[in-house]
Amino acid sequence: MRSKSSPGNPNPWEVTPSSAKQTSRQVKAPLLCRDCEQRFSSNGERWVFTHGLRNDGTFPLAAILASRVPVAYNPSISSTKVYSAAQIPEINQAALTYFAVSMFWRGSIHPWKRDGTCPVPLGPYEEPVRQFLLGIAGFPVDVTLNVVVREPSGIRYLTHEPLGEWRGDLFVSKFPMPGLAFALNAGKALPAPLRNTCFVRGSGNPIVLSGTLEQPILDESVRMIKSGRRKP
Numbered sequence: 001m002r003s004k005s006s007p008g009n010p011n012p013w014e015v016t017p018s019s020a021k022q023t024s025r026q027v028k029a030p031l032l033c034r035d036c037e038q039r040f041s042s043n044g045e046r047w048v049f050t051h052g053l054r055n056d057g058t059f060p061l062a063a064i065l066a067s068r069v070p071v072a073y074n075p076s077i078s079s080t081k082v083y084s085a086a087q088i089p090e091i092n093q094a095a096l097t098y099f100a101v102s103m104f105w106r107g108s109i110h111p112w113k114r115d116g117t118c119p120v121p122l123g124p125y126e127e128p129v130r131q132f133l134l135g136i137a138g139f140p141v142d143v144t145l146n147v148v149v150r151e152p153s154g155i156r157y158l159t160h161e162p163l164g165e166w167r168g169d170l171f172v173s174k175f176p177m178p179g180l181a182f183a184l185n186a187g188k189a190l191p192a193p194l195r196n197t198c199f200v201r202g203s204g205n206p207i208v209l210s211g212t213l214e215q216p217i218l219d220e221s222v223r224m225i226k227s228g229r230r231k232p
Helices: 034-051 060-066 093-106 123-134 192-196 214-228
Strands: 013-016 019-022 081-084 143-150 163-167 170-177 180-186 206-210
Touching: 034 060, 034 093, 060 143, 060 206, 093 123, 093 143, 093 170, 093 180, 123 143, 143 192
Parallel strands: 143 206
Antiparallel strands: 013 019, 081 206, 143 180, 163 170, 170 180
16 A cells, blocks of 8 residues: 655655665465455455545544544543444445455465564464455454554554564554554453454444554564564
8 A cells, every 4th residue: 555655755654674665566375266355355355445544644543533422432541542443334344354364374374474473373373364354254362453443643644564473372563554544453361452442343443543652563564673673
């Protein structure tokens, strides 16, 4: 997805283990058949790219949220606002969910990393996720998805590939893209806060508008660059 990030350059910032730059380059590999590509496009990509952050700086999804009253907001504590997607018919919950899950799944089936490993090691959850994407099963049990709309800031165009890791029995992963950020978590021991804020199963299908995650994204990007420049 391309987004206007600075005057004269319409491309997003891409961070890799070796650099940070604005580019139109798409990370790609011959993974899917034509039918699957079409399924991904019609079930999620088309809606997300239409309602996401555009080249001209407009952001239809953010505009939709701005026209609604959040269900949770305390300006004395944080600028973060929580909305109920279930109460906003203009939000295509199925498309947002499908798109996000498909991105994490694609990160789990191909060695995108320079060391030949997959950046999103879903482990036992890879097959349930695949079945969900094929439409032969529901959203996987013991999996949560968080959706965040990134507030306007200097680095909301910063992005990196989906990344995930196992922390004991809990799998955590994240994927920031221009204007949006997703987190996929899995494990039988998922803590209650993660289950309660899940975009799919949480009460009211919560969707978050926030700028507080920008610094962690920037920190992660710096860490990726530094680690990539270390000598073996």
